[in-house]
Amino acid sequence: MIVGILALQGAFREHEEMLTRMGIPCLQVRLPRDLAKVDRLIMPGGESTTIGKLLVMYDLIEPIRQRVLAGMPIWGTCAGAILLSSKIIDGKADQPSLHLMDIDSRRNAFGSQLDSFEADVNVAGLDAPFHTVFIRAPILENPQGDCHAIATLPDGRVVAALQGHMLATSFHPELTLDDRIHRLFLSL
Amino acid sequence: MAIEKSTWTTKAGLAQMLKGGVIMDVIDVEQAKIAEDAGAVAVMALERVPADIRKQGGVARMSDPDLIVRIKESVTIPVMAKARIGHFVEAQILESLGIDYIDESEVLTPADNEFHIDKHRYKIPFVNGCKNLGEALRRITEGAAMLRTKGEAGTGDVAVAVFHARTVLGEIRRLQSMSEDELYSAAKNLQAPYELVKQVAQAGRLPVVNFAAGGIATPADAALMMQIGVDGVFVGSGIFKSGNPSVRAKAIVQATTHYQDAHIIAEVSKNIGEAMVGINISSLPQEQLLANRGW
Numbered sequence: 507m508i509v510g511i512l513a514l515q516g517a518f519r520e521h522e523e524m525l526t527r528m529g530i531p532c533l534q535v536r537l538p539r540d541l542a543k544v545d546r547l548i549m550p551g552g553e554s555t556t557i558g559k560l561l562v563m564y565d566l567i568e569p570i571r572q573r574v575l576a577g578m579p580i581w582g583t584c585a586g587a588i589l590l591s592s593k594i595i596d597g598k599a600d601q602p603s604l605h606l607m608d609i610d611s612r613r614n615a616f617g618s619q620l621d622s623f624e625a626d627v628n629v630a631g632l633d634a635p636f637h638t639v640f641i642r643a644p645i646l647e648n649p650q651g652d653c654h655a656i657a658t659l660p661d662g663r664v665v666a667a668l669q670g671h672m673l674a675t676s677f678h679p680e681l682t683l684d685d686r687i688h689r690l691f692l693s694l
Numbered sequence: 695m696a697i698e699k700s701t702w703t704t705k706a707g708l709a710q711m712l713k714g715g716v717i718m719d720v721i722d723v724e725q726a727k728i729a730e731d732a733g734a735v736a737v738m739a740l741e742r743v744p745a746d747i748r749k750q751g752g753v754a755r756m757s758d759p760d761l762i763v764r765i766k767e768s769v770t771i772p773v774m775a776k777a778r779i780g781h782f783v784e785a786q787i788l789e790s791l792g793i794d795y796i797d798e799s800e801v802l803t804p805a806d807n808e809f810h811i812d813k814h815r816y817k818i819p820f821v822n823g824c825k826n827l828g829e830a831l832r833r834i835t836e837g838a839a840m841l842r843t844k845g846e847a848g849t850g851d852v853a854v855a856v857f858h859a860r861t862v863l864g865e866i867r868r869l870q871s872m873s874e875d876e877l878y879s880a881a882k883n884l885q886a887p888y889e890l891v892k893q894v895a896q897a898g899r900l901p902v903v904n905f906a907a908g909g910i911a912t913p914a915d916a917a918l919m920m921q922i923g924v925d926g927v928f929v930g931s932g933i934f935k936s937g938n939p940s941v942r943a944k945a946i947v948q949a950t951t952h953y954q955d956a957h958i959i960a961e962v963s964k965n966i967g968e969a970m971v972g973i974n975i976s977s978l979p980q981e982q983l984l985a986n987r988g989w
Contacts, residue, residue: 619794
């Protein structure tokens with residue numbers, strides 16, 4: 507099994523290092539031909555407007571959608587979670603998205619960089635709280651159908667959601683040394 | 695649930711999210727929107743691009759806070775702004791505006807010829823310039839959460855950017871080959887803390903993200919810096935002093951992502967209009983070199 511990491515922009519190296527520590531083979535994905543070689547896909551944190559534009563320019567939107575609809579597991583962290591959502595709130599007009607998960611994302615929901623934070627958050631299915639890092643992070647809103655929240659802040663705001671083989675997290679497990687969310691993704 | 699804001703992880707982490715991207719200098723709302731539409735990962739809000747600072751001379755200071763706020767309100771991507779080296783009140787002002795990063799920059803006229811800003815005292819993260827590894831590690835010690843090699847801003851000549859990036863990366867490679875006792879002496883020569891030197895020697899890289907800056911004007915320049923080994927690029931005058939900023943900006947963004955793919959770089963380099971005219975660095979007198987500011 508080879509895990510693809512979308513490498514258009516952002517923190518793809520951090521995911522690669524985590525997977526390498528775990529002994530999982532991985533491959534950077536920049537073009538449709540790379541996508542054909544992988545069995546799963548992680549979309550990293552970064553700038554969602556930049557990654558979205560590059561997804562469109564290099565004709566990756568439909569190939570990724572088709573693979574995921576055919577069963578390929580996918581995980582988006584932060585910007586990646588925005589790109590998975592069905593609707594982007596507070597984004598740019600016509601900001602591209604894969605529209606795969608039945609949940610909305612609200613960009614920069616906590617404010618500017620001064621409001622970026624770390625906190626211990628309970629994630630459904632994990633034995634102990636996960637130390638999360640939020641950087642100009644989105645929140646997830648209004649999950650529908652099979653999509654459900656697996657982590658919320660004490661005020662009820664959703665920061666991780668699961669829908670079958672699709673996972674979205676507002677925070678960055680790849681910036682920690684804790685591989686439990688990566689393991690969760692690999693189990694999908 | 696305890697929430698901790700402005701931690702080192704969040705400060706350095708934002709820079710990690712900018713990796714593989716292009717940060718563009720913009721002087722008004724219109725340029726900021728063009729940059730965002732072209733795929734910039736962040737904008738640097740300032741009154742004059744380095745090429746104009748160089749041409750007009752005089753003292754270059756922090757930009758008007760009103761301009762910075764208007765630019766911040768016009769885009770959804772992170773906004774950076776420059777404070778003068780050592781001008782900790784300009785930094786306090788920029789932090790109060792709620793922008794995302796401060797560049798303590800040699801492009802502006804230094805306010806203090808001995809001390810840089812003590813960046814640990816701020817909630818907002820800082821990016822600093824460096825010419826070599828010792829300078830890079832001194833800035834990290836002072837609290838910089840991101841670095842950029844300086845290059846020579848406002849020239850459109852990539853030679854100094856190449857020199858600074860090769861110097862930093864070459865010095866890291868040399869550290870990796872040293873025995874532990876040699877590292878003590880290396881720390882002394884680098885004028886940097888031993889613990890940090892040891893950390894770099896073990897990891898084989900800087901503990902923070904390092905972009906290239908100062909002279910990048912074409913998609914090929916951006917890909918050159920990426921192949922040399924930096925994490926992303928700042929483009930200052932190179933975009934909005936060129937013939938067709940929007941097209942050039944998009945091309946540089948694509949070349950930064952696909953920096954290893956010569957076919958794509960060739961494709962995006964076609965018909966993008968005139969590059970900025972530029973200044974050959976060897977024609978500049980020593981006292982006009984901005985990179986020598988900061989130490």
